[in-house]
Amino acid sequence: MGSIGPDTTVSQEFTPHLYPGFPADSKPCVELETFSFAKLASGDRAEQARLYGVCKTRGFFYLDFSDTYAQSLPDDAEAIGRLAEQVFKLPQEEKVKYAYGMTGTSIFGYKQAGLTKTDVKGTPDTAEFFNCSKDDILQTPSRKPTDLPSIISSSPARSLIGDYQKTCHQVGLDILSMLATQLNLPSDVFVNKHRITEASGDHVRMTRGPPRKSQDLSLPEIQTPGHTDFGTITILFNWLGGLQVWSEASRGNFNNIVDPEQGSKDESSKPEWLWVKPKPGHAIVNLGDAAVKFTGGVLCSGRHRVVPAPGEQGLWPRYSVVYFVRPENACVLKRICGGDVPPVQEGKEEEELTAHEWIMKQAIALRDGIAKGNVDI
Template sequence: MSTTTTEAPRVQHSLKPSADAQQYDYSNLTPYQHPPETKESLPWSELVTLDLEDFDRPGGKERLAKQLEHAVHHVGFFYVKNYGLTEKQVQQQFTLAKAFFELPIEEKEKHEVDYANADYNGWRRPGRRPTGNAFDNIEIFNIPKFTPDFEGRYTYPELLQAHLPEIKTFQRALHNNVVLPLLRLFAIVLQLPDEKYLVNQHTFEKKSEDHFRYMIYHPRTEDEWRAADYGKKGGHTDLGTVTLLFRQPVAGLQILGEDGNWTWVSAQPGTITVNLADTISHLTGGWLKSSVHRVVAPPADQREYNRTGLLYFARPHNDTVLLPITDSPVLQKAGVKPRFEGNVTMEQWVKAKQTLQLNPKIADERYAKNGDGTVEVLAGFKDQKYKE
């Protein structure tokens, strides 16, 4: 049984470290170390890498947009490098993630998400969602934006409370240095007259459901992986605009290509992996590709390791109506159509999809009701089960 956030001691979403923060100084935390990369030969995805240092150079945006055209329409995945955060800053966030997941369950469950109300901020315990004949091995802690809309609504263990200023800096840098430039590049690809059209729907200050995430996939035995069908049933799309995933050497992430085959995403040094998600696809009538992906069993030489992730999920303002953009020559030529029956806001979309994601029984009942491998999320738009 989950513990709601209202039952935990209130810790204001402030940036003032606690009085005994010294005990949580990095000098007193065990540094995170990446596991070794696999030696197995795997069918790796061929993904473009954008150098964001080129963005502000003369003609840089146009060059980067040209690089992106195929990826955003046909693949939905790519890498970025030179994103304005130091290796030390990244390493510190991995260390915090490691330390958080090593906290006692009794401490973590004080900050558990409110599953029934589809509120995903806070700690999500592993083992809640069936995968094959087993339960998931995924543990998560989501941190909302540091804005007045979320101040005081959520609680944090002392470990993270001591480091909220750095987490805020890290989160804001991802939004400003990666998300906003990418949105301008998407606008150039779409030939929008206003290069900031999408940026204006994703300002940090206005209420939206962006969040930063610590995530861990715990190791499984061979019997447990077999019972879980090795993760092959886990194909899905993300629900927001873009997802940013920091380099993680434990292989497992796969993309479903237009040819119907799954390929592996490699861990490229110094990069963030970016995937497009449902919302940007809704805003373009499906022209920008919401990529289907999954995380499967790692290669045999990596199955003993935890697979730790740092992620940032970007989403437009809650009041954004998810209709196709009308003044894009690219979308006009493609003849795109709305994906919903009627006007749907981002807030409504998040609530509907998170209800399914956080409540497996509801999802299973609705899939069973349709009986064709699909489930209606909202206003006629359906999710589906993907190729194994």
């Protein structure tokens, strides 16, 4: 491939088969556990227990879909990546027609670069998003639809994204069912809060981050600032490095500080950002805030951020395709009673927000670069 990055004379910039490998000398990296979805779905108790252990300690793992109903997901994600390139190549004046501002009503549509603040100084992010609502694509009757550009609303694209959403959603429900069983809860306790037919914040996100401007990795160009995901479970496909996880797990304070290096209380642990290597053919799966809230902190969500990839990979635009499984809009985010979920401490009361209220509160705080500890999100 060489070191000059993508050939600007070539129309396509989303070309996973041309990407250089993730640099072997990039440090520090995290070694995530890998799971076979086929083995998990077969009812292998030891494997499900191992998954539960990972979800209690880090909340991030690789998932292989070979030989399952979801085996098409890696190829379908690449197809959506090619679609994403077409979307982001639309003229800016066309894209902003579908813009959202995280104003408290919707997070669906186009997010232009710079809308989110990456630090308390107000430094803007560099990534573009297009969030395709599950309810828009699958046409949930109870929700007013969001306008979509014709390149997405056309029958082939809508069918591609819709099938992808349905498969990812079912994968998420299957994993949540396994975790419920490990928690000694009814297997459908989470499933009943994430019905695909009900209005929710579930969506496919197409993301484009620009190539790296500087090779000095100590001065990261933040594409997406440090945060925990707002929902329950996230399924990510990406082909270049750039994802980083914070070395400390998040168990319930939800202070989405944008510079956690300054926020750690444990001086001896020396927390840091760790690179996550992309693994061909595998999704990266992580839990979000709702999983922590439902279980009283038994399960954890991993704080993460996105920067340009290290080495030669960073010379390429970074595309990713994400599906967010979130509780139904009307679901109240409170601790589940029973099983191995610890009860609320005597004399304490939990804040009761609906999933929709929670998501908007989180999104607005992230947009505004809320200062450390100033908001409980």
